[in-house]
Amino acid sequence: MYLFKRAADLREALGQEKKAGRRIGFAPTMGALHQGHISLIQAAKAQSDIVVASIFVNPTQFNDPKDFEKYPSTIQQDILLLTAAGADYLFLPSVAEMYPEGVNGSHPHYDFGYIESVLEGASRPGHFQGVGIIVHKLLDAVEPDDLFMGQKDFQQCMIIKRLLEITGSKATLFICPTLREPDGLAMSSRNMRLTPEQRVTAVEISRTLQWVKDNLADRPFPELRAEGLARLEKAGFVPDYLQLASGSDLRLLEAPENGPMAILVAARLGDIRLIDNMTAGR
Numbered sequence: 001m002y003l004f005k006r007a008a009d010l011r012e013a014l015g016q017e018k019k020a021g022r023r024i025g026f027a028p029t030m031g032a033l034h035q036g037h038i039s040l041i042q043a044a045k046a047q048s049d050i051v052v053a054s055i056f057v058n059p060t061q062f063n064d065p066k067d068f069e070k071y072p073s074t075i076q077q078d079i080l081l082l083t084a085a086g087a088d089y090l091f092l093p094s095v096a097e098m099y100p101e102g103v104n105g106s107h108p109h110y111d112f113g114y115i116e117s118v119l120e121g122a123s124r125p126g127h128f129q130g131v132g133i134i135v136h137k138l139l140d141a142v143e144p145d146d147l148f149m150g151q152k153d154f155q156q157c158m159i160i161k162r163l164l165e166i167t168g169s170k171a172t173l174f175i176c177p178t179l180r181e182p183d184g185l186a187m188s189s190r191n192m193r194l195t196p197e198q199r200v201t202a203v204e205i206s207r208t209l210q211w212v213k214d215n216l217a218d219r220p221f222p223e224l225r226a227e228g229l230a231r232l233e234k235a236g237f238v239p240d241y242l243q244l245a246s247g248s249d250l251r252l253l254e255a256p257e258n259g260p261m262a263i264l265v266a267a268r269l270g271d272i273r274l275i276d277n278m279t280a281g282r
């Protein structure tokens with residue numbers, strides 16, 4: 001696996017690959033890799049000729065500076081995992097490389113519309129603008145044919161779909177299923193920060209989602225939401241939201257509708273904020 005720290009050098013190397021007619025697959029990450037990330041690499045290997053991963057903990061998408069400071073970093077192990085998974089290129093830029101204008105410099109503003117105003121957008125002001133800024137820069141550096149992201153960040157996937165339209169990128173977005181621990185906890189880099197006791201409690205988030213999903217056809221959603229939130233609180237979470245939404249446009253729903261839907265949850269355990277979702281309907 002080749003490692004590049006400068007966008008210009010990566011662009012040059014990938015330019016050669018493209019000239020040779022190879023299809024470029026790209027999985028952007030913030031490191032602290034787990035099997036969920038590796039499944040993105042595997043999906044990229046199946047779809048594309050060349051697999052590029054990036055690791056960059058993006059300061060502009062953290063609305064909480066403490067969350068940024070405490071974000072886990074396991075670079076040595078990440079490199080081993082990516083190599084074993086068969087990634088061809090790793091882009092590992094510095095903050096100065098990605099933000100020559102300065103982190104607090106002037107950045108574009110993206111019109112993501114409604115999808116930026118709810119759920120994670122409402123709870124984490126500026127978060128999706130930060131995601132847009134960095135993914136736009138990464139797309140410029142890699143110019144992928146295929147882009148691989150995890151369904152665990154359901155709303156982020158919708159934002160990225162919109163970003164691809166806004167920026168005129170020709171990349172095809174592949175949304176890969178959430179990987180779960182044997183007890184059901186969605187894999188997440190933030191799980192590394194859970195204490196053993198918190199780790200035991202954390203499973204309640206996926207259990208609650210599954211319980212809502214199992215009861216969706218039989219009980220009014222507002223009742224399920226209230227009970228689900230109470231269940232999370234009882235387990236020791238400070239819940240942020242538990243919502244049912246249209247899977248196509250993220251409209252919040254008070255009752256199931258025909259078509260794809262998602263049940264989405266965010267809750268805090270100590271200072272660690274976890275999110276998860278499950279799809280429902282068709």
Ligand code: PAF
Nearest residue numbers: 028029030058131134153
């Ligand atoms: O999902 C993530 O890890 C990040 O939000 C991303 C897409 C790499 C942008 O920093």
